[in-house]
Amino acid sequence: xxxxxxxxxxxxxxxxxxxxxxxxxxxxxxxxxxxxxxxxxxxxxxxxxxxxxxxxxxxxxxxxxxxxxxxxxxxxxxxxxxxxxxxxxxxxxxxxxxxxxxxxxxxxxxxxxxxxxxxxxxxxxxxxxxxxxxxxxxxxxxxxxxxxxxxxxxxxxxxxxxxxxxxxxxxxxxxxxxxxxxxxxxxxxxxxxxxxxxxxxxxxxxxxxxxxxxxxxxxxxxxxxxxxxxxxxxxxxxxxxxxxxxxxxxxxxxxxxxxxxxxxxxxxxxxxxxxxxxxxxxxxxxxxxxxxxx
Amino acid sequence: xxxxxxxxxxxxxxxxxxxxxxxxxxxxxxxxxxxxxxxxxxxxxxxxxxxxxxxxxxxxxxxxxxxxxxxxxxxxxxxxxxxxxxxxxxxxxxxxxxxxxxxxxxxxxxxxxxxxxxxxxxxxxxxxxxxxxxxxxxxxxxxxxxxxxxxxxxxxxxxxxxxxxxxxxxxxxxxxxxxxxxxxxxxxxxxxxxxxxxxxxxxxxxxxxxxxxxxxxxxxxxxxxxxxxxxxxxxxxxxxxxxxxxxxxxxxxxxxxxxxxxxxxxxxxxxxxxxxxxxxxxxxxxxxxxxxxxxxxxxxxxxxxxxxxxxxxxxxxxxxxxxxxxxxxxxxxxxxxxxxxxxxxxxxxxxxxxxxxxxxxxxxxxxxxxxxxxxxxxxxxxxxxxxxxxxxxxxxxxxxxxxxxxxxxxxxxxxxxxxxxxxxxxxxxxxxxxxxxxxxxxxxxxxxxxx
Numbered sequence: 001x002x003x004x005x006x007x008x009x010x011x012x013x014x015x016x017x018x019x020x021x022x023x024x025x026x027x028x029x030x031x032x033x034x035x036x037x038x039x040x041x042x043x044x045x046x047x048x049x050x051x052x053x054x055x056x057x058x059x060x061x062x063x064x065x066x067x068x069x070x071x072x073x074x075x076x077x078x079x080x081x082x083x084x085x086x087x088x089x090x091x092x093x094x095x096x097x098x099x100x101x102x103x104x105x106x107x108x109x110x111x112x113x114x115x116x117x118x119x120x121x122x123x124x125x126x127x128x129x130x131x132x133x134x135x136x137x138x139x140x141x142x143x144x145x146x147x148x149x150x151x152x153x154x155x156x157x158x159x160x161x162x163x164x165x166x167x168x169x170x171x172x173x174x175x176x177x178x179x180x181x182x183x184x185x186x187x188x189x190x191x192x193x194x195x196x197x198x199x200x201x202x203x204x205x206x207x208x209x210x211x212x213x214x215x216x217x218x219x220x221x222x223x224x225x226x227x228x229x230x231x232x233x234x235x236x237x238x239x240x241x242x243x244x245x246x247x248x249x250x251x252x253x254x255x256x257x258x259x260x261x262x263x264x265x266x267x268x269x270x271x272x273x274x275x276x277x278x279x280x281x282x283x284x285x286x287x288x289x290x291x292x293x294x
Numbered sequence: 295x296x297x298x299x300x301x302x303x304x305x306x307x308x309x310x311x312x313x314x315x316x317x318x319x320x321x322x323x324x325x326x327x328x329x330x331x332x333x334x335x336x337x338x339x340x341x342x343x344x345x346x347x348x349x350x351x352x353x354x355x356x357x358x359x360x361x362x363x364x365x366x367x368x369x370x371x372x373x374x375x376x377x378x379x380x381x382x383x384x385x386x387x388x389x390x391x392x393x394x395x396x397x398x399x400x401x402x403x404x405x406x407x408x409x410x411x412x413x414x415x416x417x418x419x420x421x422x423x424x425x426x427x428x429x430x431x432x433x434x435x436x437x438x439x440x441x442x443x444x445x446x447x448x449x450x451x452x453x454x455x456x457x458x459x460x461x462x463x464x465x466x467x468x469x470x471x472x473x474x475x476x477x478x479x480x481x482x483x484x485x486x487x488x489x490x491x492x493x494x495x496x497x498x499x500x501x502x503x504x505x506x507x508x509x510x511x512x513x514x515x516x517x518x519x520x521x522x523x524x525x526x527x528x529x530x531x532x533x534x535x536x537x538x539x540x541x542x543x544x545x546x547x548x549x550x551x552x553x554x555x556x557x558x559x560x561x562x563x564x565x566x567x568x569x570x571x572x573x574x575x576x577x578x579x580x581x582x583x584x585x586x587x588x589x590x591x592x593x594x595x596x597x598x599x600x601x602x603x604x605x606x607x608x609x610x611x612x613x614x615x616x617x618x619x620x621x622x623x624x625x626x627x628x629x630x631x632x633x634x635x636x637x638x639x640x641x642x643x644x645x646x647x648x649x650x651x652x653x654x655x656x657x658x659x660x661x662x663x664x665x666x667x668x669x670x671x672x673x674x675x676x677x678x679x680x681x682x683x684x685x686x687x688x689x690x691x692x693x694x695x696x697x698x699x700x701x702x703x704x705x706x707x708x709x710x711x712x713x714x715x716x717x718x719x720x721x722x723x724x725x726x727x728x729x730x731x732x733x734x735x736x737x738x739x740x741x742x743x744x745x
Contacts, residue, residue, distance in 0.1 A: 088429060088557070107566075108562070109563075109564045109566065110564060111428070111561070113559065113560045115559060124695075125695065128696060129686050132686050133682060133687075136682045136686070137679050137683070140675075144675050182701050182702060183626060183701055186687065186705050189687055189702075190633070190683070193682070193683030194680070196679040197676040197677070200676040201644065204671055204672035208671075227651070228647075231647040234643045234647075235640045235644075238586045238637075238640070238643075239633065239637060240636075241589065242583075242633060242635060245582030246575075246578045246629060249574060249577050249578035249581060250574055250629070251570065251574040253571060254626065258629065
């Protein structure tokens with residue numbers, strides 16, 4: 001059974017376009033909910049001896065030089081605090097105040113403080129990494145498929161997934177408090193590689209047909225998608241199983257990281273047949289028109 | 295040429311060896327079944343070979359990162375603005391060495407001290423496993439600890455200090471001791487020969503006068519010289535607590551920092567939180583793995599079962615390699631490993647899907663071989679693209695303009711290792727397993743059909 005996938009390519013583009021527009025809208029309107037790594041600050045988690053009302057902790061630091069922005073209860077007598085960056089003296093003060101409200105026996109589970117200088121650096125390093133990886137992948141795909149069009153389309157599909165992921169995190173950040181941190185960046189770059197990984201599998205079929213059976217680009221595209229569809233879905237399922245397990249059971253620290261990878265995997269799977277391949281077909285039609293004019 | 299059966303035997307032995315390495319040193323084994331109670335520990339013996347005079351010992355322990363076993367990650371920024379490019383390099387090198395000496399003297403096992411630079415900012419990253427009280431550690435590492443002996447100024451204005459050429463560089467060693475009279479902790483210092491001479495000279499010149507001892511330009515004590523001291527040793531007695539005296543002696547022994555440093559980043563995780571993360575990841579990993587294994591059997595039946603074997607072999611081999619290399623396992627690193635488990639079956643899925651098509655055209659065994667051949671191109675190209683990205687993220691060549699530490703790297707290292715190993719298990723292992731088990735049984739089915 002051969003489905004004419006390419007007939008509906010405009011629908012795919014409209015769907016992708018809509019999602020990207022929503023993403024850009026979210027990003028412009030709400031921006032990112034930046035995590036500690038990017039905006040600097042202090043987060044700390046303590047276990048106290050006795051139960052404390054979180055408001056009491058916030059009240060305690062009013063009119064002091066410790067600017068607490070939020071206190072969350074994370075478990076049995078466990079409290080998670082977010083503050084402006086503290087120095088060592090202020091850290092002492094913080095601990096002492098917590099001892100006063102929560103009892104002498106204070107257990108520091110986690111303490112992280114990042115100066116404001118680190119964030120911009122991370123962004124730069126991430127951009128460098130993304131550029132190097134993109135160029136390397138572009139060259140590799142172009143070389144393997146002996147066509148810059150294949151390389152460029154794969155990269156465009158990759159950017160599509162990147163935008164979807166970035167947009168969804170602006171959206172999730174606003175509505176569910178998803179933070180953009182070091183791990184999000186890692187997930188973003190992993191999405192780059194997964195996206196291309198999946199695209200190459202479909203392109204490989206087109207390459208094989210090009211040498212063996214030939215045919216119009218649309219025909220080849222339709223067959224390639226039909227033949228790889230089950231594989232793409234099955235492969236994504238196995239990855240998604242792992243990620244679902246991580247999201248549900250992996251703990252707070254890597255939950256949003258797993259969510260980011262999840263979105264990246266879904267988008268990466270979608271973009272191979274419905275963005276990367278239609279782009280090939282469009283390029284092909286475009287270059288044929290150009291040739292016909294000559 | 296090895297037959298597939300032999301290859302399978304080799305793979306089996308390799309897996310056994312890897313399994314031995316992967317096992318934790320002690321595995322508690324506890325369950326009860328009605329009246330039947332088992333509470334045992336399986337202890338894996340460590341490797342301890344001796345061949346003549348050559349001894350080979352290996353413990354095969356998994357190395358956990360600070361976020362899993364607990365500890366502190368400190369980043370100091372060095373103030374190198376006043377230094378020339380050439381001086382900067384040596385200053386940073388010696389800064390690293392001094393900090394490393396201080397950390398070692400502080401008594402932390404397996405600390406990690408490294409420098410990193412990015413766009414003119416020079417940093418020292420210090421990783422202290424197991425340290426929870428960062429305050430003291432930061433104090434010890436961060437203080438410049440420039441020791442200096444000074445003479446007081448003129449009689450009219452004794453508050454004026456006149457630094458001499460006797461400094462911390464003239465010390466041979468420092469240690470904590472206790473004042474005979476007050477019982478308070480003091481730091482006893484011993485000068486080098488040169489320093490001893492300078493000190494004798496200095497005390498001779500200042501009999502009856504105070505001789506301030508400055509630490510980072512701040513007087514810690516001002517003993518009054520009773521007589522010339524020629525023994526080459528002295529005592530610094532401030533109002534020290536035992537901790538402070540110990541810190542000071544560590545700093546003096548390790549030497550002064552060549553440049554001032556400032557703490558810009560601190561991350562510490564308690565051991566309990568780390569252990570919780572480990573337990574959660576193991577649980578998530580096992581359940582995820584179970585879902586993948588079941589899925590493969592449901593979708594691909596017998597073939598899926600073989601792929602599952604290959605996947606378990608993949609997991610065992612990967613774990614063994616983590617221990618052998620060794621890879622420092624962090625929380626994102628575990629996520630990278632789990633992701634690679636999800637990706638590892640991809641090559642099998644590619645082959646099996648191909649096999650479904652080829653099966654229609656040719657005989658079972660031939661179809662299998664052809665599928666392997668045809669799927670290889672896409673497996674290779676796709677995985678190389680992923681490896682490229684993982685390589686950029688892992689930054690094995692330590693380029694300063696890329697991520698040099700932290701979670702990104704931990705994730706990328708386990709992910710790229712996972713992809714590399716999955717290429718081996720997806721192609722070599724499952725191919726030979728299929729050849730031996732599926733082909734044989736296919737023959738069996740064919741024969742039975744004839745009879």
